[in-house]
Amino acid sequence: MKTRFVAEVCSNHGRDLARALAFVDAAAEVGCAAVKFQQFKVRELFAPEALRARPRLLERERWELPESFNAELAARARARGLAFASTPFYRAAVDLLAPHVDFFKLASYQILWSEMLGAVARTGKPVVLATGMATLAEVRAAVECLKRNGCSELTLLHCVSAYPTPIERANLAAIETLRKAFGFPVGWSDHTRAPEVIERAARRFGAAMVEFHLDLDGRGEEYAPGHCWLPGEIAWVIQNLQRPQPGELRRSMSCDGDGRKEPLALEAEEVEWRSDPSDGLRPLLAMRRRLVREAA
Secondary structure (H helix, E strand, O other), X not given: OOOEEEEEOOXXXXXXXXXXXXXXXXXXXXXXXXXXXXXXXXXXXXXXXXXXXXXXXXXXXXXXOOHHHHHHHHHHXXXXXXXXXXXXXXXXHHHHHOOOOOEEEEOHXXXXXXXXXXXXXXXXXXXXXXXXXXXXXXXXXXXXXXXXXXXXXEEEEEOOOOOOOOHHHOOOOHHHHHHHHHOOOEEEEEOOOOHHHHHHHHHOOXXXXXXXXXXXXXOOOOOOOOOEXXXXXXXXXXXHOOOOOOOXXXXXXXXXXXXXXXXXXXXXXXXXXXXXXXXXXXXXXXXXXXXXXXXX
16 A cells, blocks of 8 residues: 655744745655645634633744635645645635535544534535544544544544644554544644654555654754654655565554554643634633633
8 A cells, every 4th residue: 555645834934925825836846645734823723811821822923824825735736746634723714615625634632522523524525534633532533423424534643732742642543543443544744754654654664654743944833843854865765665665564662552552651642732622612611711820
């Protein structure tokens, strides 16, 4: 089975259409099957309590992708032989994106938000669901919600919601856990920037898809933390996967983990910053109450 690579542009586009289009071209040139953007508005992403307690979150407004970019980005992607995808982070974004995307991606932060899951499923488009921070029971509830609302083409992505993720915490064996539990294709959303992790996910665990964060030049908003690949780096990884693999694939590696699908200790803070099922805003209600107390 061939692994499909998806370039996640995240917020590295800088709200510049020419730069965003350059990401599409770069994704095609390194050998990707798809390019993915994010559609969010900070004031519809975070609860008012969070914005009052953490005013620096408002700086992320400069990361927002202008809605008007989508038609041209989708057209460029198809002209370059790529699928075009996006993650809707507010409810109205589903209808906005539906005419343009070939598939929807839902982020780990949204896995509890059944309204968003249902809305995306009802478009009839294929869905890719990231499962970072989630328990197996939470993944099961999300999968059932998607299926109930008509989703028939689903890919699950195992990931660790730490940016970057240490190699020894990748827990790639959870790919098999998810595949056996749900019977859908399963891939890996990479935050390690380690070639050996991606190779292991594809060769040993049969990842159907590998999503990775891409930057063009080290100047993107999200490059500094260390989880974004540059085009030359990821091109080498993709090309290397086309070559035969010597050695014994079943030997144990530190990135394999134990396969248990549960939040890791390094994800503990991010777990609380997921979208709350009641309104889809981040963080969870319990965390919002804590922020209010801290600000008092």
